[in-house]
Amino acid sequence: MSRALDTDAPASTLHRVGHDVVPEGKTAPVICIEGVSKLYPVFDNAWQGVRYLARAVCHGRADPRDIAGSVPALQDINLSMVRGERVGIIGRNGAGKSTLLKLLAGTFPPTTGTLHVDGEIYSLLPGSVSLSQELSTLENARQHLSMLSLSPNELDRVITEIRDFTELGDYFTQPAKNLSLGMRVRAEFAIATAHMADIVIIDEVLGAGDIYWEEKIARRMEHLCSCGTTLLLVSHSLSQVTRYCERAIWIERGRTVLDGNAIEVSKRYEGFLERLSWHTDDLDDKTVSISESAADLGDEQLPDSGQVVTRWPGRGDVKVSGVWINGAAETRLSVTHGQPLVFRLTLRAERGGDFRLRYLFTFWDTLGRRVAVLENDVDAVHIEPSVSHEVGVTCPQLVLVSGSYHITLTITDTDKALGTVAEGAIRLDALYKSFHLDVIDRAPVSMPGQRPGYRIPTILEISDHV
Amino acid sequence: MTLLSNFISHRRLLLRSIKVEIHAHHAGTILGLSWIVVGPFLLLALYSLIYAVIFKVKMPGLSQSEYILNVFSGLVLFLAFAQAMGATTSALSRDRKLLFSNYPPEFIPAKAAIAAYLIVLPGSAFVIAGDVLLSTPSWHLLLLPVVALLQLCFSVGLGCLLSLLGIVMRDITFLIQYIVIALMIVTPIAYTPDSVPARVKPLLYLNPIYYHVSANQHLILLNELPPMIEIVLGTSISITMLLVGIWVFRRARVAMMDLL
Numbered sequence: 241m242s243r244a245l246d247t248d249a250p251a252s253t254l255h256r257v258g259h260d261v262v263p264e265g266k267t268a269p270v271i272c273i274e275g276v277s278k279l280y281p282v283f284d285n286a287w288q289g290v291r292y293l294a295r296a297v298c299h300g301r302a303d304p305r306d307i308a309g310s311v312p313a314l315q316d317i318n319l320s321m322v323r324g325e326r327v328g329i330i331g332r333n334g335a336g337k338s339t340l341l342k343l344l345a346g347t348f349p350p351t352t353g354t355l356h357v358d359g360e361i362y363s364l365l366p367g368s369v370s371l372s373q374e375l376s377t378l379e380n381a382r383q384h385l386s387m388l389s390l391s392p393n394e395l396d397r398v399i400t401e402i403r404d405f406t407e408l409g410d411y412f413t414q415p416a417k418n419l420s421l422g423m424r425v426r427a428e429f430a431i432a433t434a435h436m437a438d439i440v441i442i443d444e445v446l447g448a449g450d451i452y453w454e455e456k457i458a459r460r461m462e463h464l465c466s467c468g469t470t471l472l473l474v475s476h477s478l479s480q481v482t483r484y485c486e487r488a489i490w491i492e493r494g495r496t497v498l499d500g501n502a503i504e505v506s507k508r509y510e511g512f513l514e515r516l517s518w519h520t521d522d523l524d525d526k527t528v529s530i531s532e533s534a535a536d537l538g539d540e541q542l543p544d545s546g547q548v549v550t551r552w553p554g555r556g557d558v559k560v561s562g563v564w565i566n567g568a569a570e571t572r573l574s575v576t577h578g579q580p581l582v583f584r585l586t587l588r589a590e591r592g593g594d595f596r597l598r599y600l601f602t603f604w605d606t607l608g609r610r611v612a613v614l615e616n617d618v619d620a621v622h623i624e625p626s627v628s629h630e631v632g633v634t635c636p637q638l639v640l641v642s643g644s645y646h647i648t649l650t651i652t653d654t655d656k657a658l659g660t661v662a663e664g665a666i667r668l669d670a671l672y673k674s675f676h677l678d679v680i681d682r683a684p685v686s687m688p689g690q691r692p693g694y695r696i697p698t699i700l701e702i703s704d705h706v
Numbered sequence: 707m708t709l710l711s712n713f714i715s716h717r718r719l720l721l722r723s724i725k726v727e728i729h730a731h732h733a734g735t736i737l738g739l740s741w742i743v744v745g746p747f748l749l750l751a752l753y754s755l756i757y758a759v760i761f762k763v764k765m766p767g768l769s770q771s772e773y774i775l776n777v778f779s780g781l782v783l784f785l786a787f788a789q790a791m792g793a794t795t796s797a798l799s800r801d802r803k804l805l806f807s808n809y810p811p812e813f814i815p816a817k818a819a820i821a822a823y824l825i826v827l828p829g830s831a832f833v834i835a836g837d838v839l840l841s842t843p844s845w846h847l848l849l850l851p852v853v854a855l856l857q858l859c860f861s862v863g864l865g866c867l868l869s870l871l872g873i874v875m876r877d878i879t880f881l882i883q884y885i886v887i888a889l890m891i892v893t894p895i896a897y898t899p900d901s902v903p904a905r906v907k908p909l910l911y912l913n914p915i916y917y918h919v920s921a922n923q924h925l926i927l928l929n930e931l932p933p934m935i936e937i938v939l940g941t942s943i944s945i946t947m948l949l950v951g952i953w954v955f956r957r958a959r960v961a962m963m964d965l966l
Contacts, residue, residue, distance in 0.1 A: 286875055286876075289873075289874040289965055290874045292961055292964070293870060293873075293874050293958055293961050296958050297957040297958050298957075300957055300960070301960055302964060304964070342806060345806040348805070348806070349959075349960045360808070361808070363806055363807060365803075370803065374730075374734030375733045383726045383730065386723070386725070387807070
């Protein structure tokens with residue numbers, strides 16, 4: 241099931257915070273995981289635990305299968321990372337993400353396979369910094385940092401830096417039990433990230449906080465990442481993964497499903513989650529899994545225009561069978577800001593009939609943020625069975641500013657749209673982030689730090705005589 | 707020697723983490739680190755009050771003050787031992803987070819045991835002061851650190867084993883309290899080895915703590931070296947326990963994380 245995706249998206253489409261992707265093979269890997277499996281023992285009673293421990297002492301190895309039942313957490317994982325590479329690990333709860341990080345973090349041997357780490361690892365796992373209630377943040381910081389080899393000068397500098405970052409004021413020297421939850425999270429994060437090593441592994445610790453702190457934490461992360469450290473990040477937030485990592489690995493039930501470009505992998509993962517939610521309400525339901533039928537991960541070729549697109553589940557009464565953008569049957573094209581954007585779609589309906597359709601074009605930036613949605617009112621069509629029905633959709637003036645965008649095309653049934661909020665009832669078909677648009681600004685106005693978005697020039701009327 | 711290599715190459719880290727352990731242990735208390743001095747003082751004062759003033763215990767061949775000194779010499783080491791046992795049984799679950807780092811795992815029970823032994827310093831100071839005031843001190847007092855160090859070795863070794871047991875059998879955290887009380891009774895602290903019937907006397911040698919307590923009593927009260935057999939047995943038991951404890955602990959490492 242494991243396969244590699246082509247990292248065909250050029251580096252420019254990635255949100256860069258540091259240097260470029262280090263091409264594989266150029267440097268020796270700093271992390272090398274080969275055929276690693278991890279089984280967790282499941283004991284029926286305490287004596288099995290004692291026997292398990294005793295066997296480990298006698299034989300020098302621990303295999304749960306010798307003693308008790310076992311649960312596979314990881315199966316045959318291979319991963320190689322070069323220095324400076326930043327890799328995100330995504331997957332559902334219980335997929336084995338945290339186990340993988342723990343294996344790398346410390347004295348936690350895999351059941352089979354080999355793990356090689358070249359360099360000092362610093363791990364930020366949940367609870368790796370937990371403030372002692374009775375000690376102040378300052379004392380907690382000193383205690384935590386004393387476990388690392390810092391010189392007194394360095395220690396003072398780091399402590400000052402933590403004090404500045406946390407903005408705790410007088411609370412910095414108050415016992416941790418007096419801090420609010422938000423303050424505590426900040427303090428723990430600041431202490432945990434005060435020191436960095438060659439290789440940093442982070443497990444879901446970048447949460448909580450209001451927008452101000454979210455941004456502050458994000459900036460600290462970007463700073464750490466740009467220091468050239470090798471990063472391994474586990475997160476449920478795909479936008480974090482695409483923001484900090486250029487490569488992502490999707491793990492499902494202890495196995496690697498995909499390993500490749502972060503944007504591509506998270507797109508497939510999103511698609512998988514979408515399929516799951518189409519079938520079940522519980523996204524952690526392990527009985528629903530990547531079956532053989534979904535081995536293509538939603539990749540399909542459009543019969544009329546020929547591109548390979550990512551199809552999300554829909555009711556399927558009406559399906560898109562061809563897409564041309566500005567006349568081209570491509571998945572990637574360049575368009576100039578202000579120029580028209582013309583879509584030609586062909587639709588097929590298995591049983592034919594009259595439909596009242598709405599076409600939605602959703603534009604996403606490369607960080608996975610939704611930038612704009614273009615939609616029509618209602619298109620009343622009659623589609624003959626098994627005959628392609630052609631529709632032209634024109635956006636007279638493209639208002640997106642220069643940047644890279646993904647487009648999702650969704651077709652909904654407006655008859656059902658009244659009286660229901662369930663997307664499942666109204667969505668007929670969806671091609672998820674299947675088209676890639678590079679927008680070039682015709683007259684680029686130099687705007688430092690301009691982010692993807694849109695600019696509507698006609699909305700302001702300027703007159704010289706008031 | 708490879709068993710102890712971390713203790714040599716990472717000794718600074720060990721020292722720092724012992725400091726952290728001691729600070730964390732006393733954090734939030736009014737007396738703070740003073741407890742290290744106040745604790746042994748209270749205990750010794752209490753024992754002298756009960757045995758010498760209230761019960762007026764008489765041991766053949768010992769004056770009242772010598773008897774108190776005898777109790778003191780045994781009690782200080784035993785108290786440290788008891789606290790070390792309690793601290794090591796729960797050490798691994800307490801310091802779980804350290805296992806997900808580069809921290810040498812055997813330091814976790816080791817630092818818990820060593821931190822508990824800090825009370826030996828003020829405790830011994832009281833005992834030596836008592837020796838000077840109540841009896842006749844001699845050069846033998848210079849050997850007290852050796853005895854304390856040997857018992858510490860024993861405690862670290864045993865602590866490694868107990869910390870492992872603590873994660874597979876939580877019962878040990880309850881059991882250890884009763885074992886310590888039982889050990890306290892069978893160790894000649896409140897009585898002298900001479901007062902033990904001759905038939906039972908060889909059984910004393912089965913108690914590993916006996917050697918250290920007896921050595922202390924010889925050095926402080928009797929101003930002489932303990933019998934050669936006790937020196938040899940006591941030293942080898944302590945060193946063996948240290949090495950076995952660390953060896954087992956290091957071997958168990960592969961299974962440890964699955965059990966926490």
